Amino acid sequence: MAQPDPRQAEAITGRLGAAEREAAWRRLDADQFDLVVVGGGVTGAGVALDAATRGLRVALVEARDLASGTSSRSSKLFHGGLRYLEQLEFGLVREALRERELMLTRLAPHLVKPVSFLYPLTHRIWERPYTAAGLLLYDTMGGARSVPGQKHLTRAGALRMVPALRSSALVGGIRYFDAHADDARHTMTVARTAAHYGAVVRTSTQVVGMLREADRISGVRVRDVEDGREVDVAAHVVVNCTGVWTDEIQRLSGSRGRFRVRASKGVHIVVPRDRIVSDSGLILRTEKSVLFVIPWRSNHWIVGTTDTDWNLDLAHPAATRADIDYILDHVNKVLATPLTHDDIEGVYAGLRPLLAGESEETSKLSREHAVARVAPGLVAIAGGKYTTYRVMAADAVDTAATDLPGRIAPSITDKVPLLGADGYHALVNQADQLAGRHGLHPYRVRHLLDRYGSMVHEVLALAADRPDLLRPVPAAPDYLQVEVAYAASHEGALHLEDVLTRRTRISIEYPHRGIDCAEPVARLMAEVLGWDDRTVAREVEVYTARVEAERDSQTQPDDQAADARRSAAPEARSHVTEPVA
Template sequence: MTEQFDAKPAAESSRLAAAAAQAAVEAGALTPAERRRNWTRLGSESFDVVVIGGGVTGAGAALDAATRGMRVALVEARDLAAGTSSRSSKLFHGGLRYLEQLEFGLVREALRERELMLTKIAPHLVKPVPFLYPLSHRLWERPYTAAGLLLYDTMGGARSVPGQKHLTRAGALRLFPALKRTALVGGIRYFDSQADDARHTMTVARTAAHYGAVVRTSTRVVDFLRESDRVSGVRVRDVETGEETDVTAQVVINATGVWTDELQQLSGSRGRFRVKASKGVHIVVPRDRIVAEAGLILRTEKSVLFVIPWRNHWIIGTTDTEWELDLAHPAATKSDIDYILTHVNKVLATPLVHEDIEGVYAGLRPLLTGESEDTSKLSREHAVARVAPGLVAIAGGKYTTYRVMAADAIDAAAVDLPGRIAPSITDKVPLLGADGYHALVNQADQLAAKHGLHPYRVRHLLDRYGSLIHQVLAQATGRPELLRPIPAAPDYLQVEVVYAAGHEGALHLEDVLTRRTRISIEYPHRGVDCAEPVARLMGEILGWDEERRAEEVRIYIARVNAERDSQDQSDDQAADARRSTAPEARPDLQENDSKE
């Protein structure tokens, strides 16, 4: 096939290359060339909406606005999902525990969104997952919990997944053999769903780009533009080059999560709500350390603890403690890790130890302040406010309800937009890769044979890229070595690195190792052992010379070492001090943390 292509006349080859480039743009590809074009567009076009923040809410707002027919720009100082949206529990869940807090509306809304993701919007990314709720009290606990789960199922919890199933102690232990017999008297199995949060957020942003949004990372807001008392846009800096430009817009949306207050101060407008950061820590252990066929949900004195199946691993978490230090790099402490191990080991027949841990990550929840100083009791509801003419802020909420939050933000922006705006339609818009996914799953064996891959490998790719798998595998045309696993990270293929740099907007080594893949938390070496080959593959696409490749590797290894060091500290202040010693991959952000 390659020889035939090379034999075509130069003009025909040029035409095909141009057509391929255009097709990539139409598919929402965040290519290096598109990044350069988008910088020009930011400075030369006028937008209806500029969204600040590349987390799931910001990406969702950009998609919502674009599909309503608006001219949209999304800017993010770091990488897509670099903050909270890559560090969640990776669940699309109905919020079963919120029933006890009588948050019925929140549960109903979350279950509707979960159903949309599973069936229409992102079936390639969002998957059902069973959980065991162990019962530890006789007589009263089973009917009490069953009543809550019946309400949960009635609200939509059993619409496209099985409803609750009651189990004896023997039945619960067959589902979760790793539990101590004394840890339960019975159990109830129910279903929720999960997704790779970073990949999902990136796909939402790419889908927005597919519908015309200008999406640009490493683009930091340094000031707000004004006309009289009205916000009329933002001034942005390319943190890779230091260049600055003004971006004009009818309305600016602050969707920066835990950075909401800082952006509010930069705008000079008085905020309508405050955001408090709550730190949540998770650990990752190998799948064989816990013998079970389902996840586990446990009550703790503060909140709940999840044991979540994650491919060949378990994710266990989370903590819920106030955090007032570095918002960009929250640090997990030894105390956080010990808290998780202590609580999960109360019910495991074979306790987990520190040596079992493959990865650790810490994220910050943006909680609306006001109800209680206890972060575990702060509202998970979201709030939207028009804080000044031309400026809307949105904060709070849950990952699961990002689409509703995004629609609310664009609705709030309507007062600053001329004419009548169309209603939100994102409940009808599949994300890139969703269309054709189910048919490709049925064709996995044929697709595997065509490319010389094992069918399980193709299914893994389908669950990461959906129908975009053809784009991914096309990168290996004429280069069969790209279909080999990444050295020291065999769950991923080398072609995925090439695709991340060429189509998914990855600009730095950490973007690939921590977000486009999850190597940084899925392997004990945390990406260090494969940093060199991954940097070399990225460098081919991004034009890195040997010095730049070495620098990317150096920065990444320093980051891992700083994180490991912080996880040996007993308190937040000491952990933050150790984590902050690592250099930034985006140098412009080293001294002045991003407001995005």
């Protein structure tokens, strides 16, 4: 069968496959770009989409995988940030609620879903009116636009909603709504949407130097960390969207930065749904911040987070035994049946890129973002919240306009649905028919729709001549084998960890953390990517070592010991070096 032209396929579907990857390398070498975006997290993907939809020539390069850093390790919430009201950050809350609304209704309804939270009241008389006033402000700012507003409950009503709570742990409750999403899948979809509108998107492509013409930055030198090739990429502006690596990339330019970024470690645990009997998520106050119990898929809870300084390996933050104990101790204060370490299916640690203050605790550092033109031809953006990535991206492109020839169009990404959004609602109504055509149970089709939206047809097309791909992944039956094939053929997955950790979330949803299905998943990827038996064996070996290192780190008493254990695991991308972008 004749293969489509890679550029044409990329433009039509935002496909990130092997042919598109090689075509992207040639374009990096040959084209003059308006913007080169460094960093493939949600901010970098958002900048690429914003620039591409303004008609600019843009390339996005990422040293590892899309969302491989902070953007796959968040609390997975699209929320206004209720606690920021107490910090009087009203503008941030209003902005975040507007973005949440756009995601729910227009831009990504297939990925971003409403979720309810119960706030247990623990003090009589004053706490209910105080909390109600805050939630009324939250609802008025936009929190109740397309989801229900706050609902007040007696203790008995709250216990009916969340039977898992100890009756002595509350005197009543208030339910409110926010939204959540699979952060890694959302980020990858933003990047694919940017490719759909003409952006060059290339992972495993590390910035190793900055190009200069006189006193200005004129591009970057990049290395393919899969094979070691290097090439110069010419651009009018380089946009540093590397989050916690902002300072490291800044040093490559030889220019002094305008702000400093601090890394704050946040740890979450994943437990089975039946360990906490509840019809709603929970938000609990702690002495430092808040703790969320968040519904995850149909059969898990995510519980977190911590908020502590981190000054060690930025690529592989490690959770410690103390971090996990902190989460368990706080959630068990309100649960009738306490959680134990044996209940934990998965653990993940991520780093928030916070704008640094002089002596503030990380939980009190601002989640506002900052954009600066740190040198002619170089823009940096840092801070912010996942929820407000689109606003951050627009601000970065606006700042880059100073160094771009001619006038640029205004941002339009508030009107640009992500791939899979168009037609999603109609397909939900047609799920039974779609299931019947493909011999699947309707719940399987709904699962696919909430991950791919209207791109579900592309996914299922891979199984047209391979009905065996519609079988579950061995040892990970929540996923179908066709999803693995699609991750490698369309979603830019280059390594086993990309699929098990980010294209799916098998690494945190099963107690085996992906080890039990590593071999069959690697075999499926090999069919698409052309791996030989030796490569399959290495991928399984590297992934297994990663999981064992993470498990070992999670038994350590402090950050230094945990970091030493986690950092000992080998890298899947053999040519990547520190600092990474």
